[in-house]
Amino acid sequence: MQTGNDTIAALATPPGIGAISVIRVSGEESILFVDRIFKGKIKLTECNSHTIHYGKIFDTKNNLIDDVLVSVFINPNSYTGENSIEISTHGSSLIVEKILAALIECGIRLAEPGEFTKRAFLNGRLDLTQAEAVADVINSRTEASLRGARNQLDGLLSQKVEWMREMLINTSSLIELELDFAEEDIHFLSGNQILLNIESIKNEIDELLNSYSFGRVIKDGVNVALVGKTNVGKSSLLNYLLKEARAIVSEVPGTTRDIIREDLNIDGILFKLFDTAGIRTTDDIIEKEGVIRSREAVKNADIVLFMNDAVKGFSSELYDELAEITSEDRIIKVFNKIDVRKIEHSDADVKISAKTGEGMELLFQKLKEKATGSQNYTEKTAIITNLRHYNALKSARDFLTNSENALKEKLSGEFIALDLHNAETALSEIIGKVTSEDILNNIFAKFCIGK
Ligand SMILES: Nc1nc2c(ncn2[C@@H]2O[C@H](COP(=O)(O)OP(=O)(O)OP(=O)(O)O)[C@@H](O)[C@H]2O)c(=O)[nH]1
Ligand SMILES: [Mg+2]
Numbered sequence: 044m045q046t047g048n049d050t051i052a053a054l055a056t057p058p059g060i061g062a063i064s065v066i067r068v069s070g071e072e073s074i075l076f077v078d079r080i081f082k083g084k085i086k087l088t089e090c091n092s093h094t095i096h097y098g099k100i101f102d103t104k105n106n107l108i109d110d111v112l113v114s115v116f117i118n119p120n121s122y123t124g125e126n127s128i129e130i131s132t133h134g135s136s137l138i139v140e141k142i143l144a145a146l147i148e149c150g151i152r153l154a155e156p157g158e159f160t161k162r163a164f165l166n167g168r169l170d171l172t173q174a175e176a177v178a179d180v181i182n183s184r185t186e187a188s189l190r191g192a193r194n195q196l197d198g199l200l201s202q203k204v205e206w207m208r209e210m211l212i213n214t215s216s217l218i219e220l221e222l223d224f225a226e227e228d229i230h231f232l233s234g235n236q237i238l239l240n241i242e243s244i245k246n247e248i249d250e251l252l253n254s255y256s257f258g259r260v261i262k263d264g265v266n267v268a269l270v271g272k273t274n275v276g277k278s279s280l281l282n283y284l285l286k287e288a289r290a291i292v293s294e295v296p297g298t299t300r301d302i303i304r305e306d307l308n309i310d311g312i313l314f315k316l317f318d319t320a321g322i323r324t325t326d327d328i329i330e331k332e333g334v335i336r337s338r339e340a341v342k343n344a345d346i347v348l349f350m351n352d353a354v355k356g357f358s359s360e361l362y363d364e365l366a367e368i369t370s371e372d373r374i375i376k377v378f379n380k381i382d383v384r385k386i387e388h389s390d391a392d393v394k395i396s397a398k399t400g401e402g403m404e405l406l407f408q409k410l411k412e413k414a415t416g417s418q419n420y421t422e423k424t425a426i427i428t429n430l431r432h433y434n435a436l437k438s439a440r441d442f443l444t445n446s447e448n449a450l451k452e453k454l455s456g457e458f459i460a461l462d463l464h465n466a467e468t469a470l471s472e473i474i475g476k477v478t479s480e481d482i483l484n485n486i487f488a489k490f491c492i493g494k
Contacts, residue, residue: 048125050076051154052146054139055493061134066142067493068128068151069159074115076149077128079103080142081113087128092117100130102145109138123159124166157490161483164475171475171486172200175429178490179262186311187261191428199425200432201474203251207244207439208470214240215463218456234450237459241443241450244466248440251427257415258428260345264306264313265414268340270365271350272358273297273321276379279397280350281305281318290318297321300333302340309407312414317344322361341368346375346413353378357390375409431482435473442466 050070056063068077078087083098090096094115100108114129121127132138143153157178164174172195179192194200214237269277273296281290281303290303303318317340320333341347347369351357357376365374375392382396393409395402427433446462471477 050151051158052143052151053154053159053493054143055129056134058136058139059134060136063131064134064136064139066130066132066139066146067154067159068130068146069121069123069125069154069162070151071118071126073126073128073151074117076146076151077113077130079149080145081111083113087113087115090115092120100132100142100145102141103148108141108145109133109135111142119166119168122168123162124168125162154492155487156492157487157494160490160494161487164483170198170201171478172204172429172432172473173198174475175431175486177494179428181491181494185261185264185308185313188311188313190311190422191258191261191426194423194425195428199423200251200427203247203425204470204473207247208467210240210244211463211467211470215460215467218460218463222456222460238447238450241447241463245440245443248436248443251425252433252436252440254424254426255428255433258426260414261312261426262428264315265345266315266317266343267346267348267410268317268319268337268344269348269350270319270337270341271321272352272361273323275321275350275352275355276397277321277348277350278303278318280348280377280379280395281316283397283400283403284316296323297325297327297330300329302333302336309411312411314346314410314414338368341365344369345373346410347373349374349376351376351378351388351390353380353386353388353394354384357388359390373413375406375413377406431486432473435469439466439469442469 048071050068050073052066052068055065055067074087080100080102081087081098082101083096085096087096092115096113096115097110098113099110102108109132112131114131116122116127118124118126130142132142147153160169160174160177163169164171169177176192176195180189180196183189183192218237269281271277274294278290278292278299282288282292284307285305289305291298297320299318299320301320305316307314307316319337319340320330322334322337325331325334347365349362349365357378362374362376376390378388378391378394379397381394381401382399388394393402393406395406427436442462442465446459446466449458449462468477472482
């Protein structure tokens, strides 16, 4: 990805027909360049920041393209921290194409994916976790994922990381000071106090690491496979949950052949449901393939709804087979059709009727419990949702453990200070205080153009 202070432009709204389209332009000369093709009551170069101006845009051969509204942002008070312009046009791809072509003729180049946000980061408008959160906010599909991404954008994670860094820097600078006074045997910080400091940072790190499975769930959703023998009511349950006749249901065993995938939102958590072919031995080659896919779905599932027919009882052989493919703590044992027969099943986690809806509240509760674990996250808890953050935290934790061992073994302060310094560097990577061009390119390439 190119960087530098050249001027970039891109369509910021979705392509196609709409009420308006917004073209974003950023760079030191953006106002000057746009002014060359804009005619309004005043020159854009003479406007104040945060003002909007009506006018017309012409191409470089002086043909009218469209009437527009132009918003002016003067550095550093813009999203990117540079001089920036937003041009609102009538929502037509042809108009957008023509204006972009005119801008390119003036010397502006098309922006790469995420380049506006990358500039915002490089200019210190956002740290790296906040820049990443911008993409997460855009991609959020549920209440919970949006809240998590918003918290990160508001700096909840950054604050926590900064606090840990500061604590590490203070601790290691006192150790280094002691090293300077080694001959006089002066101690600024007792070994015990250092251990306590390290311990409290490790606790914070552990809390964040533990939040990752929950964070992943709220960001990406959870895969739920509906699995069981034929005719137990898997497709009926899917239809009940979706409130529509999505899958074919029949009393003929082996109705579902292919996997049917649908989304369900329960209290802001996205459950990706996979209705599968009932598992049985069969000579039908299509059904056979379906059964292979059912097992595959179990492998990929975060949660397995293992469906049983309350009338026929628990399929313990199939359960044992599933428990070999996935871990038992992922399986919820469901007994369906309790409207027909209500008997005690000691194996049951939940008893439901896909026909009457009985027992569904408990099923939802079990699904949520399995998805989010037992941790208690409030709306304002910093959580991590990103593998990059997870790995950096783990590496910081390893360095802290090294420093603890060095302390216990009474190694020289230099070793302890070095480990603390490495831990601090790992934390700095999270917020982007230390980072490589490769990491940046990797992060911003996943953004959309114009963001
Ligand atoms: N009484 C009653 N019947 C049910 C219930 N759930 C499903 N059924 C009936 O059971 C039969 C099988 O239901 P399906 O949903 O097709 O079962 P399935 O597990 O998807 O079956 P396959 O796709 O063949 O593996 C149908 O006749 C449904 O109407 C229930 O809760 N109560
Ligand atoms: Mg079915």
